[in-house]
Amino acid sequence: MEGLTERFKGSIIRPWRLIFQILGVAFLFGQGFGIPPFGTSPLLRKLFLPNASCRYVDTVPTSCFYYQFQDGMTTGASTYYIDVIVILLIIVLMVLLLGRIWCSWLCPFGLVQEGLAYLREKMNIRPYRLKWAHRELLRPVKYVILFLTVLISLPIGLSGLGLLGCQSTLALPFCQVCPANGFFTISEQLLGLEPLGTALPILAIISLLLFLVSSFFVKMAFCRICPMGAFMAMFSRFSLMWLEKDVEKCTKCRICLRVCPVDHDRVFEDMESVDVSGSDCTLCGRCVEMCPEEGCLSLSFGPRRIVSSGKPGRLGFMGMFHGKEGK
Amino acid sequence: MSNGDTEGPPRYLKDREEYFSDEQRERTVSESRKMEKRVKDDLKAQKDRPAVMKYFDDIHTYGGIRVKELREFRSGGGKVVGTLCVMVPFELINAAGARGVGISSGYYEPVHPANELLGDAGLCPMVKATLGAKMVHSDPIAEELDLVVSPATCDGKLKLGEIYEDWAPVLMLNIPRVKTGDTTSKLWMGEITYLKRKLEELTGRRIKRKALLKEIGKWNEAQAAWGRLLEYRRRKTPPISGQDMLLIAQASQKDEITRWTKKAVELEKELEAMVRKGLHSGEVGAARIMLAGSPIIYPNFKIPSLVEESGGLIVSDELCSGHRIMSDPVMLDERSMSEMLMALAERYFFPCTCPCFSPNDDRIRRMKESIRIFGVEGVVYHTLRGCHLNNLEATKIEMKLREAEIPMIKLESEYDDGDVEQVRTRIEAFVEMIKTRRAFSGKKEGKRG
Numbered sequence: 001m002e003g004l005t006e007r008f009k010g011s012i013i014r015p016w017r018l019i020f021q022i023l024g025v026a027f028l029f030g031q032g033f034g035i036p037p038f039g040t041s042p043l044l045r046k047l048f049l050p051n052a053s054c055r056y057v058d059t060v061p062t063s064c065f066y067y068q069f070q071d072g073m074t075t076g077a078s079t080y081y082i083d084v085i086v087i088l089l090i091i092v093l094m095v096l097l098l099g100r101i102w103c104s105w106l107c108p109f110g111l112v113q114e115g116l117a118y119l120r121e122k123m124n125i126r127p128y129r130l131k132w133a134h135r136e137l138l139r140p141v142k143y144v145i146l147f148l149t150v151l152i153s154l155p156i157g158l159s160g161l162g163l164l165g166c167q168s169t170l171a172l173p174f175c176q177v178c179p180a181n182g183f184f185t186i187s188e189q190l191l192g193l194e195p196l197g198t199a200l201p202i203l204a205i206i207s208l209l210l211f212l213v214s215s216f217f218v219k220m221a222f223c224r225i226c227p228m229g230a231f232m233a234m235f236s237r238f239s240l241m242w243l244e245k246d247v248e249k250c251t252k253c254r255i256c257l258r259v260c261p262v263d264h265d266r267v268f269e270d271m272e273s274v275d276v277s278g279s280d281c282t283l284c285g286r287c288v289e290m291c292p293e294e295g296c297l298s299l300s301f302g303p304r305r306i307v308s309s310g311k312p313g314r315l316g317f318m319g320m321f322h323g324k325e326g327k
Numbered sequence: 328m329s330n331g332d333t334e335g336p337p338r339y340l341k342d343r344e345e346y347f348s349d350e351q352r353e354r355t356v357s358e359s360r361k362m363e364k365r366v367k368d369d370l371k372a373q374k375d376r377p378a379v380m381k382y383f384d385d386i387h388t389y390g391g392i393r394v395k396e397l398r399e400f401r402s403g404g405g406k407v408v409g410t411l412c413v414m415v416p417f418e419l420i421n422a423a424g425a426r427g428v429g430i431s432s433g434y435y436e437p438v439h440p441a442n443e444l445l446g447d448a449g450l451c452p453m454v455k456a457t458l459g460a461k462m463v464h465s466d467p468i469a470e471e472l473d474l475v476v477s478p479a480t481c482d483g484k485l486k487l488g489e490i491y492e493d494w495a496p497v498l499m500l501n502i503p504r505v506k507t508g509d510t511t512s513k514l515w516m517g518e519i520t521y522l523k524r525k526l527e528e529l530t531g532r533r534i535k536r537k538a539l540l541k542e543i544g545k546w547n548e549a550q551a552a553w554g555r556l557l558e559y560r561r562r563k564t565p566p567i568s569g570q571d572m573l574l575i576a577q578a579s580q581k582d583e584i585t586r587w588t589k590k591a592v593e594l595e596k597e598l599e600a601m602v603r604k605g606l607h608s609g610e611v612g613a614a615r616i617m618l619a620g621s622p623i624i625y626p627n628f629k630i631p632s633l634v635e636e637s638g639g640l641i642v643s644d645e646l647c648s649g650h651r652i653m654s655d656p657v658m659l660d661e662r663s664m665s666e667m668l669m670a671l672a673e674r675y676f677f678p679c680t681c682p683c684f685s686p687n688d689d690r691i692r693r694m695k696e697s698i699r700i701f702g703v704e705g706v707v708y709h710t711l712r713g714c715h716l717n718n719l720e721a722t723k724i725e726m727k728l729r730e731a732e733i734p735m736i737k738l739e740s741e742y743d744d745g746d747v748e749q750v751r752t753r754i755e756a757f758v759e760m761i762k763t764r765r766a767f768s769g770k771k772e773g774k775r776g
Contacts, residue, residue: 117661124536126665132509248696251655252689253678254512258669259660290658311554312547312656 013285013299013307017105021114024106029057049094049106054180057188065091066228070149070172074157088231095232099239099277103229104284109180109222113215114261120216128217135224135263139280142230149174149227174227176201182208219261223282233279240302243267243277243288249296256287256297267297347440347463355465358436363389366626373568373635375606379594380571386578387625393428393581394467400426401471406530409469409495410580411457411477411484413647414502414679416519416671417584418542418657420476422534423526429580430469431648432456433624435742437465445490451713452742453622454483461494468581469495474529476522478502480683481716498525502676506684512673519672536664543657543667545584552591553579553653559598560642561701564607566598569618569641570631571608576652577625609640614761615702618644619694619724620709620737621717629747630709630738630754637755638762643701645694647681654678682716690720691727698733705761706735707754711742734761 028049055063065087072084094102104110120127130138152173156163163170175181182204189195214221223229245267257268264281277283283299291297291309298308367384370376386393397407408420409430420427437459438452444462445455460466477488478500488499500518503511527533556575559566575594579587601607616639618631623646631641644650657674659667680690697703706728710717718739725735736757738750 121661121663121666124663126663127661248692248699251678251693252506253655254673255658255670258673259658286660290660292656292658312551312658 011289012310013289017284018111020105021108021111025108025111028108029054049102054178054184055175056181056184064228066149066231067172067175070153070174073150073153074167074171077157077159091231092235095235096239097241099241100229100232100236100282101241103223103226103232103282109226110220110282113220113222116212116216117219117261125217127219130218130263138224141225142227142233145174145225146227146230175204177203177207179204179208179211179222182206219263223262229282236281237275237277237279239277241283242275242300243281243283244274244298244300244305245270245276246296246298247271247274249293251293253292255290255292259286259290261286346444351440352463352465355436355440355459355463359434359460359465360389362435363387363626366628366632369632370570370574370628373571373608375566375601375608376571377567377594377597377601379590379597380574382590383571383574383578386582387574390467394471397426397428397468397471401473406473407471408526408529409472409475411475411487411491412480413580413652414478414480414675414681415476415500416522416675417580418539418546418671419519419523419526419534419668421545421584422539422542423523423530424532425473425526425530426583427580428468428472429577430457430466430472430475431622431624432460432466432469433627433742434460434466435627435744437463438742449713451481451483451621451711453624453627453711454487454713456742458487458490461491474498474525476500480504480681481714483713498522502683504683504685506677506686512676515676516669516672519668519675523668536662536667539664539667539671540659540662543659543671545588547656549579549584549588549591550653550656552588552595555595556591556598557650559595559602562602562607564611565609565640565642566601566607567594568608568635569616569644570628570635572641573618573623573628573631573644573646573649574625576649579652609635610638612762613638613640614758615640615642615704616758617642617694617698617701617703617706618646618649618709619706620646620721621711621714622646622648623709624648627742629744630707630740630750633747633751633754634707634758637751637758639705639707639754639758641707643697643703645680645690645697647679650697651679682720687720691724694724695727695731698728698731703733704765705757706733707757708735708737710737710739712739734764 049064055067068087069084072081072087076083117127152170155161156166156170181201185201186205186208211222250271252268254268257263257265260267261284262280262282264278266278267276267281267287270276285299285307288297288299288307288309292312293309294311295308298305300306367388370380370384385391401407406423406425408425408427410417410420410427411429411431413429415427417427431453433453434456437457438455439459440462441450441455441459442448445458457469461469464470472495475488475491475495475497477484477491477497479485479488480502485499488497491497500522501514502518503514505511523534553576556567556572560569560572575591616634618634618641623630634641655674655678657670659670661667678689680687680693682690694706698706706724708717708721708724710721721735721737725737728735734757736753738753740746740750
């Protein structure tokens with residue numbers, strides 16, 4: 001039988017990550033699907049996690065910072081953008097503290113994409129691996145999206161430019177094409193939480209379809225163009241949470257490169273640095289749990305190694321055998 | 328096999344089947360048998376040898392149980408696949424329902440027929456012995472082959488595969504010898520897919536996803552057992568000799584892997600008991616030696632036995648006939664067929680530090696790491712005559728080791744006993760030097776207690 005236990009064999013990190021992800025989704029979206037509210041405290045509503053929780057679900061406790069970021073840029077001209085600056089500072093601090101761990105351990109987008117990859121694996125379809133050239137082409141795209149968001153959000157809020165009329169169509173530019181918007185608008189209408197036939201965000205629905213198809217075939221397709229990730233990527237290399245590599249122990253076996261969901265080739269290729277996390281690593285720890293060399297790769301917080309790669313054969317999650325396949 | 332047939336591709340040695348006299352054949356067989364017995368007797372004479380080692384001895388016995396088992400397996404319609412290199416994935420062979428068996432030869436006598444027929448006296452003796460054994464049919468296991476898989480690593484192996492074709496069907500695998508670059512992984516992956524197809528054709532049976540997964544599991548278990556055995560070599564007084572460890576590693580390529588794992592686990596228990604009783608292999612304060620360089624295949628145990636007779640103990644090796652057989656596991660990310668094949672292909676290729684690759688900095692890095700882990704005090708770098716690749720890397724490795732203050736001795740050897748006394752003198756001097764160094768540097772012998 002190839003059930004969940006089978007999947008977790010060889011995993012010392014992934015099961016914990018899955019628990020965090022599910023808790024994250026339950027917390028961020030539970031209310032949207034009728035799970036009793038955690039509380040309606042305004043404090044909770046002011047909590048901006050650097051991840052996608054969606055404002056288009058009416059009753060969720062919080063929202064992704066990107067919504068507040070866009071909203072603040074359009075409406076904040078009169079308050080000298082204090083709100084936006086505060087939010088961004090909070091996010092920068094969070095990233096400096098934990099790096100892009102928010103992406104892989106909390107973001108619902110990540111969970112959905114991993115679910116799709118799991119489905120693909122069950123259907124015995126191999127993942128489509130992006131070529132180096134394509135990855136290089138994609139890398140700047142997320143920064144471009146981030147830049148475009150600012151470019152559109154900022155001027156339409158400046159009354160002097162006379163663009164106020166565009167607010168209804170252009171405000172929240174990223175939300176209008178965000179797959180989450182498409183998903184929640186449709187599902188809330190289908191679940192009867194909102195009246196059917198309210199205006200459908202066509203662009204968002206198209207991007208939802210693109211999202212589903214692309215991340216079914218390509219591992220973590222959305223993460224590669226995510227503007228929230230782009231913002232975090234600018235600061236993640238300075239974060240306290242990092243991916244450590246003991247170069248002396250590396251056997252160049254290429255496992256880390258093969259298992260990396262975002263094709264972060266630096267872990268494999270860099271034979272000089274100790275810190276191999278760079279800006280694209282989301283600290284999911286897949287390479288750490290799959291690396292067969294004891295102490296070669298570690299997820300570290302400051303100088304402290306939190307979890308290190310170990311020999312296959314040691315006990316993993318809840319006593320399951322690490323690296324023992326197909327029994 | 329279709330020896331006498333006129334059908335088939337033109338043969339390199341087509342008319343030479345009758346080239347060798349019956350006496351020569353018989354002599355090769357009897358000399359091989361004698362050599363194997365002599366080497367085994369030496370192994371058995373080691374002090375405080377674990378009892379489980381009998382199994383590993385038996386697997387290697389000339390014309391022993393393994394040959395009988397393979398013969399029976401074949402008479403039942405099973406297919407036996409010989410491998411000429413450690414880069415062939417056994418998991419794939421087993422998943423196809425065939426049996427894999429390593430057939431590189433360590434026997435001295437078959438070198439002579441190969442010398443006569445091939446006309447290249449400077450060729451690597453391992454290649455010559457493997458071919459010679461087939462020429463005069465002196466290796467009983469090599470007589471039970473339905474297919475030989477030969478990755479073309481070095482020049483010797485390239486032509487070995489080609490010439491072997493005269494006696495058994497050979498499947499050559501193209502090894503990308505430059506490890507860097509974008510095409511490497513793709514090319515090797517293509518070769519492994521090709522091997523899978525050919526194995527399916529041979530056995531007439533599709534390699535199923537579940538079967539492959541199961542085989543990978545078996546081999547990973549064996550790898551884990553091997554890893555636990557290595558722990559005993561890290562001790563201050565290891566309970567097992569380096570020769571026995573070579574024998575164990577090579578047995579995994581001869582025997583069913585499940586039986587091998589079972590015995591390895593038994594051995595682990597026995598070693599644990601020995602440690603508790605304070606028994607150990609070799610003398611107290613033996614020089615901790617790492618064996619590196621060209622493959623040392625049973626029964627060509629000349630160098631390791633000389634090292635261990637001269638007051639040294641081999642605590643680590645980086646041979647493709649030793650630790651490298653078992654050093655890496657297959658780590659599966661996803662379990663679709665192509666992903667499993669990719670995991671397999673990469674496991675057998677990328678961590679391999681065969682000198683046929685360039686760049687090969689990984690080798691010196693791995694050696695240094697092993698030196699650290701096993702508390703190695705000196706490296707015996709053995710090259711077979713004609714093994715240019717290992718010869719050429721020796722200098723570089725010696726330089727690097729000098730930086731790390733690890734002495735290295737390079738020994739070039741042939742497949743014969745002529746140089747034993749000369750090599751013994753050099754090894755004894757080397758071991759003495761290590762022990763003297765120890766006294767001067769005040770370094771503690773070994774790293775772990």
